[in-house]
Amino acid sequence: MSHPQHPSRASILETRRDIESTVAGRTICSEFLRLIEERPTEPALRCRLDDGWRTYSWADYGERAARVAAGLRRLGLARGELVAILCRNRPEFHFLDVGTLLAGGTPFSLYNSSPPEQIAFALGHSRAAVLVVEDRAFLDRVEQVRDRLPQLRHIVVIDPGDDPLDGAVALADLTDGPGVDLAEAAARVRPEDALTVIYTSGTTGAPKGVILSHHNMCYAVEADSRASGLSMAGLRQLSYLPMAHIGERFVTHYLHILGGTFVTTCADLAQLPVLMAEVRPQWWFSAPRLWEKLRAGVEASLLAEPAAKREFDEALELGWRAHRLTNDGQPLPDELDRAWSKARTEVVSPVLARIGLADVVLAITGAAPLAPETLRFFVSCGVNVSDVYGSSETSGFMAWSPNHVVPGTSGKPLPGLEMRIAEDGEVLVRAPSVFHGYLRDPERTREALTEDGWYHTGDIGRWDADGNLSIIDRKKEILVPASGHKVSPVLLESAVKRECPLVGQACAIGDARPYLSMIAVLDPDLAPAWAREHGLEALDLAGLADSPEIADQLGAAIARVNGELAPAERIRSWTILADPWLPDTDLLTPTAKLKRRGVHARYAAEIEKMYSETPLGLSK
Numbered sequence: 001m002s003h004p005q006h007p008s009r010a011s012i013l014e015t016r017r018d019i020e021s022t023v024a025g026r027t028i029c030s031e032f033l034r035l036i037e038e039r040p041t042e043p044a045l046r047c048r049l050d051d052g053w054r055t056y057s058w059a060d061y062g063e064r065a066a067r068v069a070a071g072l073r074r075l076g077l078a079r080g081e082l083v084a085i086l087c088r089n090r091p092e093f094h095f096l097d098v099g100t101l102l103a104g105g106t107p108f109s110l111y112n113s114s115p116p117e118q119i120a121f122a123l124g125h126s127r128a129a130v131l132v133v134e135d136r137a138f139l140d141r142v143e144q145v146r147d148r149l150p151q152l153r154h155i156v157v158i159d160p161g162d163d164p165l166d167g168a169v170a171l172a173d174l175t176d177g178p179g180v181d182l183a184e185a186a187a188r189v190r191p192e193d194a195l196t197v198i199y200t201s202g203t204t205g206a207p208k209g210v211i212l213s214h215h216n217m218c219y220a221v222e223a224d225s226r227a228s229g230l231s232m233a234g235l236r237q238l239s240y241l242p243m244a245h246i247g248e249r250f251v252t253h254y255l256h257i258l259g260g261t262f263v264t265t266c267a268d269l270a271q272l273p274v275l276m277a278e279v280r281p282q283w284w285f286s287a288p289r290l291w292e293k294l295r296a297g298v299e300a301s302l303l304a305e306p307a308a309k310r311e312f313d314e315a316l317e318l319g320w321r322a323h324r325l326t327n328d329g330q331p332l333p334d335e336l337d338r339a340w341s342k343a344r345t346e347v348v349s350p351v352l353a354r355i356g357l358a359d360v361v362l363a364i365t366g367a368a369p370l371a372p373e374t375l376r377f378f379v380s381c382g383v384n385v386s387d388v389y390g391s392s393e394t395s396g397f398m399a400w401s402p403n404h405v406v407p408g409t410s411g412k413p414l415p416g417l418e419m420r421i422a423e424d425g426e427v428l429v430r431a432p433s434v435f436h437g438y439l440r441d442p443e444r445t446r447e448a449l450t451e452d453g454w455y456h457t458g459d460i461g462r463w464d465a466d467g468n469l470s471i472i473d474r475k476k477e478i479l480v481p482a483s484g485h486k487v488s489p490v491l492l493e494s495a496v497k498r499e500c501p502l503v504g505q506a507c508a509i510g511d512a513r514p515y516l517s518m519i520a521v522l523d524p525d526l527a528p529a530w531a532r533e534h535g536l537e538a539l540d541l542a543g544l545a546d547s548p549e550i551a552d553q554l555g556a557a558i559a560r561v562n563g564e565l566a567p568a569e570r571i572r573s574w575t576i577l578a579d580p581w582l583p584d585t586d587l588l589t590p591t592a593k594l595k596r597r598g599v600h601a602r603y604a605a606e607i608e609k610m611y612s613e614t615p616l617g618l619s620k
Contacts, residue, residue: 002420005467006413016416019222020432027214028195029101029186031258036062036182039260042234045091046264048275056091061098066179068099073180075130075154075169079104082126082197086110086119086142087134088267089239092158092171094253096132097243101195102185105130108197108209109244112138113584120145122199123152126209126439132156132171139168191215197439198246198392209439210246210392220250220395220433221258223414228402230362232259235283238275238356240266242590247366250396251285276356284363288370289583289592291385292504293525294355295377300529301351312351315343319380327404348381357383362402364388368593369471371498372407379405386411389471393448393455395433399469409468419469426475427461428454460488477596481510483568489596492561492571496520500557502527502550505581505588507599508571509607515572517610519603520554522578541578550576573610575603 007015035044040059047054056064072083083100085107087093093109100107110122112134119141123131131152133139139157146152155168195214199207225232232255241248256263264279266272302309318340325332332340352358357378363385365375370387378385389410390397398419401411413419417431434455437445448456460473473488480486489508496518497503504523510516527544531537536549544550554576562570584590586598600607 002418003463003467005465006419009418012416012418016432019219019226019416023215023218023222025191026218027186027189027191027193028217028254028257029098029189029214031218032062032065032098033182033186035257035260042260043262044256045094046262047091047267048264048271054091061091061094062182063179064095064175065098065102066182066185067175067177068095069102069180069185070177071174072100072103072105072130074177075174077103077105077129080194081105081129083107083130083132084110084123084126084128085132085243086112086114086138087132087158088112089241089243089248089265090134090158090267091265093243093265094256094263097196097253098257101189102180102182104185104188106194106196108199109242109249110199111242111244111584111590113590114141116141116144120148121207123149125207126197127151130154130156132158135159136161136163189214191218196249198249199244200392208441208444210435211437211439212392212395212435216395216433216435217250217254218258219416219431220397221255223416223431223433224255224397224400225259226415227397227400228362232261232283235259235261235361236279236281236359237261237263237283237285238266238272238279238281239263240269240272240275241285241287245367245590246390246392246396247285247287250390251283251364254396273355277354278356280353280356280359282359282361284357284360286363286365287367287592288365288374291365291370291378292374292523294357295374296523296525296529297355298351300525303529303533311347315340315347316377316380318343319348319382320376323379323382323405344382352381352383357381360384364400364402366390369408369410369494371494373498373501375405375407389459389469391457393435393457394429394431395435398427398429398457401468406464406466406468409464409470411469412467413469421461421463424475425460425462427457427459427469427471429457430454479508479510479516480512481516481568482512482514485566485568487516487569492516492518492569493594495561495564496554496557496571499560500554502530502553503557505594507594507596509600509610513611516570517573517575517607518558518571519575519577519599519606521581522550522576524580545576545578575606575610577603577606 036058041057043055044058044061045056083105085093085096097107110119156171156174157168158171160170191214193214195212195217198210237252239252243249252263261283266275302312322332322336322340349358360383363383366388386402386405387410388397389399397414399410399413419429422428430453458475459471460475461469461471473490477489478486479489492508493506496506502523503520505521507519522541522545531539531544558571581587583592587595
């Protein structure tokens with residue numbers, strides 16, 4: 001069902017026709033060429049090297065992409081063939097991606113942390129003709145499975161070192177020669193051509209290759225730009241998340257080209273805090289985990305200064321009052337305007353400057369919902385951050401309301417996009433930004449797409465009274481304990497983390513079990529800060545996980561959550577862990593989504609223990 005607060009279908013279709021008219025004939029390549037012609041000397045890309053910054057103008061960018069295209073043509077890359085890229089966030093990624101498009105190929109990325117087996121799957125399934133790797137460490141992983149990849153004709157190495165390459169070519173040699181004619185190459189690319197393939201994280205089976213076209217992406221970026229109402233031209237961005245994920249690829253590559261932003265790349269995550277403070281991003285995208293770590297860092301730094309913390313908390317109250325009024329389109333009373341302006345300048349901005357967020361014009365969080373209290377914290381600081389709901393299959397965003405933020409929701413559907421919630425709660429979407437199929441997988445394409453173009457997201461959603469969307473679960477992740485009740489694990493996990501911020505990760509368990517249980521993992525940043533405040537600084541994370549004080553905190557939080565639930569939905573047993581759950585492992589996807597089967601496998605003994613004894617009431 002749709003929502004009465006949304007535009008009528010006739011209005012949505014009128015907006016869609018207008019967007020379609022605006023992007024008609026556009027490709028990523030045509031817009032790239034336009035930027036080069038309009039802003040040849042303006043900065044496009046930047047990275048930090050040992051001897052300082054290296055900056056590339058749009059003309060530099062075009063020249064390097066043109067030489068990549070010429071080199072790939074000399075290798076014999078045929079129109080439509082796939083080129084895989086396995087490298088960290090660095091300017092060469094952008095040169096290679098656009099260069100592949102200009103050569104007539106289709107580029108796609110692999111996760112940098114992918115083990116040989118996952119690399120073999122993606123390269124074999126895609127039938128990639130060319131693979132570009134960053135250095136010999138990546139090359140070694142590929143060589144372990146090279147004999148299983150008969151269709152992989154060439155490997156290119158960006159940083160080969162001094163030793164001779166065996167069976168591969170250095171990027172410098174590939175691009176040693178004149179580039180293609182940019183205008184001629186861009187003119188060959190059609191809107192319906194494949195732009196990229198995004199491999200899904202594979203939480204519910206083998207990864208699927210989502211094929212996106214130039215038209216899909218041009219439409220998506222135009223719709224997003226209308227939702228924001230902002231010009232992105234020249235805004236500073238910082239690229240550090242994997243380009244294999246649609247979120248980073250959309251924001252700091254496609255929107256970068258179509259919007260004309262200035263991207264600084266971060267190849268080493270250890271350098272991210274330093275780069276954030278130096279770059280001062282204006283258009284910032286990050287997954288919830290970093291937002292939570294930034295908040296934890298700010299709060300931990302203030303614990304040692306009670307007076308400064310009180311002043312900061314008072315400033316946040318002013319910021320929240322100001323946000324609520326401006327969020328509803330109301331003017332600020334003069335007294336509040338003056339007080340908030342002073343508090344932000346003198347108290348909040350210096351704190352934001354230390355973490356690099358003082359200049360933010362627009363920020364988003366995606367891949368999973370941001371805890372409402374964390375979102376409130378940042379908007380109270382004056383950081384214009386909002387949740388976005390999207391997927392690879394929709395070329396990025398689906399719902400986003402950056403100018404009217406409602407914590408706990410992802411806002412309303414984007415302009416020109418139809419969205420409804422089916423009777424079973426699944427979110428369905430139809431728009432020109434929706435993909436046309438999975439690579440070489442007609443069966444799963446038929447499962448995901450109806451004949452009339454509706455995409456089954458697999459997410460369970462609900463509307464609030466104003467038509468804002470909240471995603472509350474995955475359709476395939478609903479727990480059904482022995483009682484037969486259907487229980488949302490995501491809602492349980494979110495509620496426990498909300499009630500007990502010391503919990504960084506949580507996994508609800510109970511499918512076909514007599515009752516529900518939970519594994520909770522201590523937050524490695526907040527738990528030690530809490531311990532120092534409560535005289536437990538001598539304990540490490542493992543000691544805290546075993547401490548009665550932490551057990552009391554979690555037990556009280558679970559009791560509060562259980563108090564709002566029906567008996568069959570309550571958590572009856574739990575285990576506290578100190579183990580770090582890291583992205584791109586058997587426990588979490590690269591974007592930190594739970595791999596429930598991996599959690600169940602690793603902690604089988606702990607899970608069985610929770611069910612080996614009958615829990616006493618609601619306590620452990």
